[in-house]
Amino acid sequence: MRGISKSFPGVKALDSVDFTLRPGEIHALMGENGAGKSTLIKVIAGVYEKDSGSITLEGKPIHFKAPEEAQNNGIGTVYQEIMLCPNLTVAENMYIGRSHSLLVNWKQMNEQAERLLASLNIPARATQELSSCSLAVQQMIAIARAVDMDCNILILDEPTSSLDEDEVHTLFALMRELKERGVGIIFITHFLEQAYEISDRITVLRNGKLVGEYETIALLQIELISKMLGNELDDITSLKKHEPDVSDVSIPVFEAIGLSSSAGVRPFDFTIQKGEVNGFAGLLGSGRSESARAIFTADRVTGGEVRMKGKRVKIKTPLHAITQGIGYLPEDRKGDGIIEDLSVRDNIILTLQVLNGFFKPFSLKQAQEFAEEYIERLNIKTPTADTPIKSLSGGNQQKVILARWLLTHPEYLILDEPTRGIDVGTKVEIQKLVIALAHEGMSVTFISSEIDEMLRTCSRLIVMKDREIVGELRGSQLTESAVMNVIAKGGKNRWAD
């Protein structure tokens, strides 16, 4: 692929990217959120049409307009979400939608499937219902289907994101087997160790641009991380951080011991002091959001205990957490945050109203006062408090949700990616606000995928990798290179041979 570009309204998702896949190699495609990985593979798989550039397959120029065309040319794609039917048998899932005969020959289909499963060492039986297979096996069956359709190029889009270690091993064995047969595999993952274990080459994308293609053995982890994160610093005035008063650290505001959740974070310990701003740093998928969600019990907590100001409390639901004085601004603003059709005012008072009880509604006047106070304080740009929130820009929507939490006066506020997808000016405003809140004595956990943003606001960073805490940095240790170092060195090399 040479000079591939693809634009969506308002965004240039791919900017003249080159990509080469050789037969019989496993090629890892890496980059942070929004780097353009998915767009690139969707262009290859024929889901999107490229705007410019050229694709050649075995020397012949090609141009796919539909996924079927790519499939017919031997390009098989297995997406992160398993695209199979759980209620059908394994064999049916491998062959359904491919034959044109009116009747189903169960015997022949099951025999063929058994042979294919055996040849690829997939631990499943043809007559098993798919839902009784583990996720890894389902993933492998999806791969087997693609392989059986004579594919030379196999695209695996984050196949390991929901697998445990053993399952990853089984999947890797299958990938190596296919590699032996000369299949070229594009492997997208955000687990660094996995990329190092299985891939021959790594291509890094960042912000839709190609950073480079590297031999995996020749690329140090630390180099890879810096290439993925980039070093561009927005030139904005540096903020003055708030360091908590060290003499006042006797009892932490919030303390978690051995907390783990159904989302798969390994048990972790965590404390935050009054007036402290700390953050979970790490790459996408490192468990930074999952940890925050565990604290707020937005995911089901599976173990560990929690103390507020030294007192043991049992928090079972987000409502419990709110009444205990914890606020959580979720990562997914559209899905988990705003109620699109309600007015700015109603969105602001929502959580407070819930705390107050539905049978004691605020008067319109009172609600209006609350709304106006925060619209002014946070500088929310909205025509009136009555405007539906969906007509506001992303940054202003985010401020409304912040206002919602501030109105409940939490002692501890978790902000998960509060600055994603909003303009630089608002970003700085939110950063300043976080620091101002800490001055007032609020404890804040700040999570962002932009490391420099976290370095500017947080006085302590908890570094995560592959769903566990691998280090902690504070004070003068807080530099970008230090964070990258911890990520690179951290963790056991669980996937090393």
Place this chain on the structure above:
Amino acid sequence: MAGVNAIKKKTRLSNSNLLFLIAAIIFVLMYLFAIIMYPGSFLQFQTFFDLFNLNAPLIIMTLGLCIVMIGGGIDISIGAVCGLVTMACAFFLESGRGSIWGAILIALGIGIVFGIGQGYLIAYLEIQPFIITLSGLFMAQGLLTTLHKDPINVTMPDFVKLRDFEIVINWLGTRNRLGVFIPCEIKPGTIIVVILLVILASLMKWSRFGRNVYAVGGNAHSANMLGINVKRTMFITYVISGLTAGIAGFVYIMTTGAGNVGNAAGAEMKAIASAIIGGTLLNGGVGNLLGAPIGTLTLLVINELIRAAGVQSNFQAMVSGLLLYFFIVLQSIIMSLRDKREFTLALPPWLRLSRKAQGEALQHR
């Protein structure tokens, strides 16, 4: 799937077969209970045959509905379509120029027209099946009363012959108190039920279309990615259910011999209940057509039991309701235990708060 399972004994029973098995066992137990409690009536073969003879239309409707439900849809127009067919056939037969074959064509025609119309709107224009078939229900009801308001008793000689036609099984029967042997009788409707059951069950098991229906009901998005024509598959399921509603209408009038505004009113709800009791999940992808008659019979036997016990008839409806509730919860528990996932009611998305919506609700509480 029993044959396939026999090759490798350890293969776990599929959800469809498990739920069917449970339905079958419950039916057998219930019938045994009925025999023990009321040997006088339930021990007679005729009682069993009469369940088919008198309720053939409901079983036929349930068969078509099961296919729609396996495909992840719902069709609540079937009762009204069935009722419309009875009136249209009666009207035609009594018009003086009617014939049996013409009436059959009318029955099939009305069913197919409703099936095609609703199937097109649901599959190709992607409108909620509940809404479309609800409007189909009103439409059919309206047409029925427009056609004729008063009951029409069909007196056409050919038809009366057909209505009274019975297959007598001479070697099977019971002696009454006077010692006179009464052979068992089977109505033509029962034969139609058996034929349709064989055809449709084979279709779902051994045809490409049938397997595609399961795939679409299991996960329509995946089915699309697997290369299945999801829209066409859904469309055909509604055509089949319209067709079976039409056939049910003809069988109905063949049994009762009259067109009436109240014919088959509310039958769609009984059919939905029967399908669920027979092991077809409302959220699609799971079900066995053999469960359709089992579900219907279970529902009917319970009603018979209550009647035999001399309890007021309004209790029948209440017990049917409780039974349905019991089955949905039982199925949901079994499914969640099997997949080791969190308990969720086995209902389609439009009948419950989605997990996402629940999460949001929690978020804002």
